[in-house]
Amino acid sequence: MPGPEAGGRGADRPTPEECLRKVALGDRDAFDHVYAAFAGPVFGLARRVLRDPAQAEEVAQEVLVEVWRTASRFNPELGSAQAWVMTMAHRRAVDRVRSEQAAEDREARLARSSAVVDYDDVVETVENRLDQQRVRNCLGGLTELQRESVTLAYYSGYTYPQVAQLLSVPLGTVKTRMRDGLARLRDCLGVGR
Numbered sequence: 001m002p003g004p005e006a007g008g009r010g011a012d013r014p015t016p017e018e019c020l021r022k023v024a025l026g027d028r029d030a031f032d033h034v035y036a037a038f039a040g041p042v043f044g045l046a047r048r049v050l051r052d053p054a055q056a057e058e059v060a061q062e063v064l065v066e067v068w069r070t071a072s073r074f075n076p077e078l079g080s081a082q083a084w085v086m087t088m089a090h091r092r093a094v095d096r097v098r099s100e101q102a103a104e105d106r107e108a109r110l111a112r113s114s115a116v117v118d119y120d121d122v123v124e125t126v127e128n129r130l131d132q133q134r135v136r137n138c139l140g141g142l143t144e145l146q147r148e149s150v151t152l153a154y155y156s157g158y159t160y161p162q163v164a165q166l167l168s169v170p171l172g173t174v175k176t177r178m179r180d181g182l183a184r185l186r187d188c189l190g191v192g193r
Contacts, residue, residue: 016081017074024072031068038082039064042089049093059096063089138188146181149174 014022014030016037022030042063046056067085074084139147152163164174185191 016085017076020067020071020074020081020084023068024074034067034071034081034085035064038067038085041082042085045086045089046093049090050096055096055100056093059089059093063092066092134189135185138185141188142181142184146177146184149177150181150185153178 014033016034019027019030019033019037023034039060043056043060046059046063047053050056050059063085066088074081078084139150142150148167149163152158152166153160158166160174160178161171163178164171167174
């Protein structure tokens with residue numbers, strides 16, 4: 001018949017809760033038991049959260065050092081030693097993820113804010129905006145009928161027959177409005193014929 005060691009916890013082996021009480025008093029041997037019981041699960045949890053083995057090792061080490069320093073805070077009435085340690089590990093791993101994300105966000109913001117805009121891009125952007133404003137001003141100088149026809153054809157992409165149908169006017173009238181409207185726009189914009 002197997003002894004108590006073979007089938008489960010031996011009578012002389014303390015529970016993790018008992019070990020934490022002893023760790024709170026500075027017992028290094030008790031900490032060795034705690035370490036042996038929780039190092040693997042803590043690393044596994046950190047590895048699942050962080051996905052980076054090196055960072056998971058760092059977090060596991062930080063958690064176990066924290067267990068050593070704060071063992072006196074463990075209260076067995078609030079939960080098991082395993083729950084206490086694993087909660088600590090989960091929080092630390094999540095904090096690491098958030099910290100890494102915040103650092104990446106800061107770097108991205110810094111990169112965006114320090115990006116040098118090419119002089120030609122600035123000039124082109126300003127010229128495009130000025131051209132757009134001039135076109136809007138010139139469109140304002142057209143009659144309502146001319147503006148409707150030009151806007152439908154050039155900004156909405158309709159063909160002359162479609163513009164005629166939308167405005168319920170003959171195709172010839174649309175062509176005349178377009179010709180007169182475009183001539184006025186050329187004059188307003190100073191474009192050669």
